[in-house]
Amino acid sequence: MNRSSETRSEMRDDPRRKCLREIRDLRSRAGRGLWAMALFLVVSLGAFSDFDFLPPLPPSWMKILGPGPPVWLINSFLVLYSFSALLLILARMMQGSETFRGFGHVGYLTGFFIFYHFSGAMEENFWAIFTAGVTILGLESYHQWVRFAEAIRKAEETLIRLEKN
Amino acid sequence: MFKRTCTRAIIPVALTMTGFVAVCCFLLYSVIKADITESTIRYSVDLADTIIKSARYTMLKDDRETLQRIIDNIGEQQNIRHVRIFNKKGLIMFSADPAENNRLVDKSAAGCLGCHEGPEPLSLSRDAMEKARQFQNADGEGVLAITAPIYNEPSCISSACHFHGEDQQMLGILDIGLSRSPLDRTLSLLGWRMLGFSFMILILSVGGVAALLTKSVFEPIRILDDHAQRAADGQLERDLPELEGDLGRIAKNHRRMAEQLRQARSESANPDQKIQP
Known part of the structure; x- marks a missing residue:
């Protein structure tokens, strides 16, 4: 008897729990942008010292890789990448899409750091990649935050309604 | 703060424009810096020749x-930091600094390490850009x-006064050091000018977008919202000002709704008024 009353209470609590779980899930998704930004800041910290804490690549590897690409080519790709990334994030904001590409952007930006490192032009171009990263990930985080803040507000309203009933 | 439509619309625009202009400025500065430095090095190599x-x-x-005397005169120039000629063994034969004469070049000095860091010194028959070294x-x-x-x-080889063998490819080396201060001053000035220019562009573009959005969208929306709030509170006396475009159509419908509400209220307040001829 006691057991069945507990089950009934759980069933009544189930939508409430589901709602709480949803709010928790939405909150964690809203914070993904900040995790991507934190990861980028860690990579940037390493790039600021031109990855001098890492051991140099063996000469045989360097020979296989060949000389680094020309700096003007990396610069052109960085401008093209920043432009298209910002445009795509703005388009996703207009569509109200939930897609998050923050970690992918951290990967691309790390790639730019590596290319500048091997071309010996990190010192001159560090701030360009850093600003591009902060802008792209900032916009991505802002989009995620605004998008999920609205969903969290609705879920919280539902929870209040459920608790009243 | 972020709940306002105005803020939500302007923040992404401001962030995107500021970030992209800053990235382009950093890259442009880096390219111009490389070009100016290269041009200065080529000029200095020509000067040495x-x-x-x-x-x-x-x-x-x-x-x-x-x-x-020639070396002394060159050394007196304002931005020349050192000028010396030394032979293949590294013995300084002529220098603008008299204390250096007849001394061996210190290969471990900051200015020499660029070529003498490895077991074998770098060849001198290099590209003009590679003849330059920068140090403090x-x-x-x-x-x-x-x-x-x-x-x-x-x-x-054929000179009567003194003789060098045919097999001797190089007789000596001229080493001239120029202060980087004029170059650094130019680059710093360029950086500040670019910063000022970018700042003006950002103020104009972000400020322009914000002003236009406020004037054409957010302010009329605020007026409509204000009027709707008053109507909801029962204050139907105040008329809605004229608005333009799509928002003007919304305002017109709003006015009609308010008028109908006013009529309905007066009818419900005076039910006899309706049946009067």
Whole structure:
């Protein structure tokens, strides 16, 4: 008897729990942008010292890789990448899409750091990649935050309604 | 703060424009810096070659006094930090600094490490850009130094006054160091000008977008919202001002709704009024 009353209470609590779980899930998704930004800041910290804490690549590897690409080519790709990334994030904001590409952007930006490192032009171009990263990930985080803040507000309203009933 | 439509619309625009303009500025500055530095190095290499050509005759005549005078005069120039000629063994034969004469070049000095860091020194017959090295001197000042080889030529071999063997490819090296201060000043000025220009562009574009959105969208929305709030509170006396475009149509419908509500209220307040002829 006691057991069945507990089950009934759980069933009544189930939508409430589901709602709480949803709010928790939405909150964690809203914070993904900040995790991507934190990861980028860690990579940037390493790039600021031109990855001098890492051991140099063996000469045989360097020979296989060949000389680094020309700096003007990396610069052109960085401008093209920043432009298209910002445009795509703005388009996703207009569509109200939930897609998050923050970690992918951290990967691309790390790639730019590596290319500048091997071309010996990190010192001159560090701030360009850093600003591009902060802008792209900032916009991505802002989009995620605004998008999920609205969903969290609705879920919280539902929870209040459920608790009243 | 972020709940307002105005803020939500302007923040992404401001962030995107500021970030993209800053990225382009950093890259443009880096490209211009590389171009100006390269041009300065090429100019300095030409200067070193000019000095060698000017001094060649005195070397042929073995006129050491005149050569020393030439080196002294060059060394007196405002932005020249050092000028010296040393032989293949590294013995300084002529220098603008009298204390350096007849001394061996210190290969472990900051200015020499660029070529002498490895087991074998780098070849001098390199591209003009590779003849340059940049370092900080003992006073902490940035120096751009050029090392130009003085090659053996047929006129040197056949010269009557002194003799160099045909197998001797290089007779000595001219080492001239120029202060980087004028170059750094130009780059710093360029950086500040670009910063000012970018700031003005950002103020104009972000400010322009914000002002236009406020004037055409957010302010009329605020008026409509204000009117709707008053109507909801039962204050139907105040008329809605004229608005333009799509929002003007919404305002017109709003006015009609308010008028209908006012009529309905007056009818419900005076039910006899309706049946009066």
